Amino acid sequence: GGIITQTPKFLIGQEGQKLTLKCQQNFNHDTMYWYRQDSGKGLRLIYYSITENDLQKGDLSEGYDASREKKSSFSLTVTSAQKNEMAVFLCASSSRQDNNQAPLFGEGTRLSVL
Amino acid sequence: GDSVTQTEGLVTLTEGLPVMLNCTYQSTYSPFLFWYVQHLNEAPKLLLKSFTDNKRPEHQGFHATLHKSSSSFHLQKSSAQLSDSALYYCASNTNKVVFGTGTRLQVLP
Numbered sequence: 001g002g003i004i005t006q007t008p009k010f011l012i013g014q015e016g017q018k019l020t021l022k023c024q025q026n027f028n029h030d031t032m033y034w035y036r037q038d039s040g041k042g043l044r045l046i047y048y049s050i051t052e053n054d055l056q057k058g059d060l061s062e063g064y065d066a067s068r069e070k071k072s073s074f075s076l077t078v079t080s081a082q083k084n085e086m087a088v089f090l091c092a093s094s095s096r097q098d099n100n101q102a103p104l105f106g107e108g109t110r111l112s113v114l
Numbered sequence: 115g116d117s118v119t120q121t122e123g124l125v126t127l128t129e130g131l132p133v134m135l136n137c138t139y140q141s142t143y144s145p146f147l148f149w150y151v152q153h154l155n156e157a158p159k160l161l162l163k164s165f166t167d168n169k170r171p172e173h174q175g176f177h178a179t180l181h182k183s184s185s186s187f188h189l190q191k192s193s194a195q196l197s198d199s200a201l202y203y204c205a206s207n208t209n210k211v212v213f214g215t216g217t218r219l220q221v222l223p
Contacts, residue, residue, distance in 0.1 A: 033211065042216035043158070043203065050210075090157060094211055100146040100164075103211045105157040 002027035004106035006091050011111045015083040021076045021109045023091030030096035032074035033103065036060055037088045046089075049074055050096060078111070085113040116141045118206050120214035128222050133191040135217045137178075137204030140185065145206035147180055147187040152201040152216075161189075161202070194221045 004025045013019045023032065031050050035043040045058030047066035055066055065077040074091060088110050094103035117140045125135060139145060150158040162171040164180040164187060171178060176191045187204060199221045204214040 031210070035213075040218075042201075043213050045213075048210065092211070094207065096209065100207070102148045102150075102160040102163050103205070103207070105159070107157050 002104075004091060004093060004104055006089075006106035006109050008109060009107065011109055013078070013081040013111065013113050015081060015113060017081045017113075019078040019081055019111070021078075021089050021091075021111075023074045023076075023106055024072055025091075025093040025104075025106075026072060027093060027095075027104070028071070029093035029104075030071070031094045031103075032068065033092040033094075034058075034064075034066060034074065034076045035090045035092065037090060037108075039086065043090065046076065081111075081113040083113060085111065087111050116145065116206055116208060116210070116212045118204050118212050118214040120202075120204055120217050122217045123215070124218045124220065126220040126222065127194055129196055130193050133176075133189070133194045133198065133219065135189040135202050135204075135219065137187045137189065137214060138185050139187065139204075139206045141206060141208055143208045144182065145208045147178070148205045148207070149176070149178055149187070149189050150203040150205060150213075152203065154200075158201075158203060194219075196221050196223060 033048040034046040044060045049068040067075045088108045091106040092103040147164040149161040151161045152158040162173045
């Protein structure tokens with residue numbers, strides 16, 4: 001079976017630091033997503049990508065960069081970590097050809113900024 | 115663009131009572147609809163999805179009916195359990211997945 005792997009699971013950073021989160025999937029899915037989730041809140045779309053080297057901004061793209069170097073991987077960079085920031089970053093992927101296939105999520109990266 | 119609306123941020127009810135969480139959508143095309151459940155400190159997981167042939171999907175006692183006339187896909191369960199307490203998301207998919215803002219269901223003893 002397939003899997004979506006997010007690394008690292010936990011990330012502790014310093015204020016102003018540039019931090020990179022990685023996501024890999026082996027479903028051969030075309031579309032990949034990055035969401036941010038603050039404690040007790042809903043999902044907010046940061047970036048998504050419909051194919052290799054494609055990037056589309058979501059509602060929350062400011063302060064982030066993303067990179068889709070190959071079909072199976074999608075990276076997210078926090079360009080300058082904010083003091084006391086705490087959130088979970090969730091990666092998801094879905095098939096573009098088959099819209100009745102539900103997007104699948106990785107287990108998340110939990111970010112804390114000191 | 116496409117959108118999904120979940121009007122309730124929090125639904126609190128007593129164990130054993132029926133559950134209904136609202137979901138409406140706007141789309142130029144006929145999207146597929148999904149419900150996800152997210153328990154504390156876990157990733158969202160698919161609960162159920164719409165079918166193309168008007169069948170009613172069911173899972174873990176939950177069901178949802180796609181009504182194209184009202185653009186709705188409300189989630190229902192006849193009797194809530196304490197373990198149903200979680201965050202529930204409705205989502206649509208045409209070429210891009212769009213999530214609603216989520217509804218927190220709190221089931222009390």
